[in-house]
Amino acid sequence: MNDQPGRPGRKRSEESRLAIIAAAVELTLEVGYAGLTIEGIAARSGAGKQTIYRWWPSKADVLLDALVAKAELHIPVPDEGTYEADLRAFLGSTFALGSRPQVVDLLRALMAEAQIDSEFGERFREMFLRHRRDALGTVLDQARVRGDLPASPPPETAIDIVFGTLWYRILATRRDVDQQLIEELIALLTRRDR
Amino acid sequence: MNDQPGRPGRKRSEESRLAIIAAAVELTLEVGYAGLTIEGIAARSGAGKQTIYRWWPSKADVLLDALVAKAELHIPVPDEGTYEADLRAFLGSTFALGSRPQVVDLLRALMAEAQIDSEFGERFREMFLRHRRDALGTVLDQARVRGDLPASPPPETAIDIVFGTLWYRILATRRDVDQQLIEELIALLTRRDR
Amino acid sequence: MNDQPGRPGRKRSEESRLAIIAAAVELTLEVGYAGLTIEGIAARSGAGKQTIYRWWPSKADVLLDALVAKAELHIPVPDEGTYEADLRAFLGSTFALGSRPQVVDLLRALMAEAQIDSEFGERFREMFLRHRRDALGTVLDQARVRGDLPASPPPETAIDIVFGTLWYRILATRRDVDQQLIEELIALLTRRDR
Amino acid sequence: MNDQPGRPGRKRSEESRLAIIAAAVELTLEVGYAGLTIEGIAARSGAGKQTIYRWWPSKADVLLDALVAKAELHIPVPDEGTYEADLRAFLGSTFALGSRPQVVDLLRALMAEAQIDSEFGERFREMFLRHRRDALGTVLDQARVRGDLPASPPPETAIDIVFGTLWYRILATRRDVDQQLIEELIALLTRRDR
């Protein structure tokens, strides 16, 4: 591969890369993930199939690149002073992301593909899910340092509960994540035992 | 279709039906859901492809039938006297089901397919997920009647949290559901505010 | 099979037999021989597939029955007094038959099937072609007895030439047999060497 | 399609083309035309089905290509000085071709298919039958120019008679074309009226 400079031969075409990612996203919206094909992406983007195969192992990876590009911008780790405020800020930005239907469609498709293709699953967890977990982990850490964090549940479980509930809404109930759910989660997690 | 009596024509073959379901499950374990094909199921089961297409709209529906047959047996709605005991009993049997790797593999594949094929998604929700939600809903209802149920979170949200967390473990972290997670969920949901 | 009397059981249904033959002919005209199927005949005629398979070995045999029923009526062996007149009468009635497009379509289909399915070919030759050859053979015999017949070509060859030319028009040139061709054949065959 | 140069993309594989034609001919001899399938040709030749569908509209067209390749070599237009000698030479080479059983089997199958599939029929007439008719037409023309040609029958009819008789032998009587038949045809056509 020839995307870094100083090597002989033609450089990777940034134009093609962007056209391929854009075509993949457009087609997913138009015909659904099931109807998305490498051939379709090539035709729409004006690229040759080989160019896609050269740089991505599967159509899901193209979409993952698209998602990562979009998502990168939207996970600031908040530091508002209290656990509750941080949590509200974090979930708020997650909610904002998750209320864009195109993004939700991508998420659902990629999570599905991750179940079916375990090598892609590895990449999806590493390149997308882990960043999210880490961000929430940092929020919890800040709270622990401040002494703001309830003793139970332990951080790992809290993370599972938060993301689990959000993902379950998307995957299983087809209801969107709403503000009320977020408040209930905050209430649950900031509550202290009697 | 000719499975009920009193109509002319040959009856549906129960033998084929069972052979097809069994073959589909076996193949899923052997080659994975991605490698599962209708042709493979037909070959393994000794059925013709048309026999499969006559009774099931997709390979996922065959597996759904297999899952429903397996799962039906394992959702008793417990009535142990207290919310906490009921919850523990319910999650315990869910845990037992979910610790069989073959079942978990089926669940992951079907949840994935439900994302990709929305008509199948409808059927999956209706024939599998809803039964589970209803069972837990009954548990919560019993607790409410007894006055055992905390004010927060509301039942619908509690259900989302429980199943969300369990599914998230399966889908996103690839760690099995364990006894500790169940206890932490019970603690979280039975806890009362100060 | 139970078409002769004196045996127990239901008799062959003449109604079905006729409906099947009629349906087969209609469908051949509508969708062509290539588009003709046993299932289609069954559906159109209101018969079950088994009823067709019980009495005919193939769809071509159904059409052969239809053809034999039609054709039987039209091969009188003429006896007009002279070879030339007999030949003209014989070819005239053959021409009349061959100018009905539905009949020609059947002939083409059955001759084709006879090439592809050699067992049907045997039956086609025996039940259709032979009758025609025999009729012309009788005409030639009458002429020989009268001393009317040219020495050359020998009768078998004359028969091949007559039917060959007629069939070739139908099969290879797609031009209909016309009166002019018939006259030229008569001229050729009744001519005597110098 | 990319068989002519100067265009991007991989060129048509001559190797595949020949393997497909060879496989089709072999299989026709082994299992008969009725048993010949595109899938069988693909399997035997090592080609993909798509490669066959890309270049030929039907299995009959593959065989037609095979026949044209074989037949091309064997229709010299003779010029022996007399009509009778030319005719004998022409029919002799036709006879030589027609006495190879593999060739006759191909001819029967293709003539049959031409009846059933009219678009193929068009191609068969254009690419095979017409060349033969033209060759004989040239022989007749030479004779006419020389003043060698009997007044009757007219050339078109003579052609129908010759090919009709030959084809009829192949299609309807299953007897091979033999030298005697050829002599009788020559006698008939070179004879002059009293």
Add this chain to the structure above:
DNA sequence: GACTAAACGAGACGGTACGTCTTGTCTTTCG
């Protein structure tokens, strides 16, 4: 009038091939 036998319409069955689609690879030509 019950009993047996066979044909009937209906329709599911195991198969086979169809023609199409997509995959991932392999040339070929151009820039």
Add this chain to the structure above:
DNA sequence: CGAAAGACAAGACGTACCGTCTCGTTTAGTC
């Protein structure tokens, strides 16, 4: 030498029919 173009082998798709096999029903003799 990367990229677009497009042919290639492979193989699954979902459909259409094949010829066979139950089904329950109808129509004949036969007892």
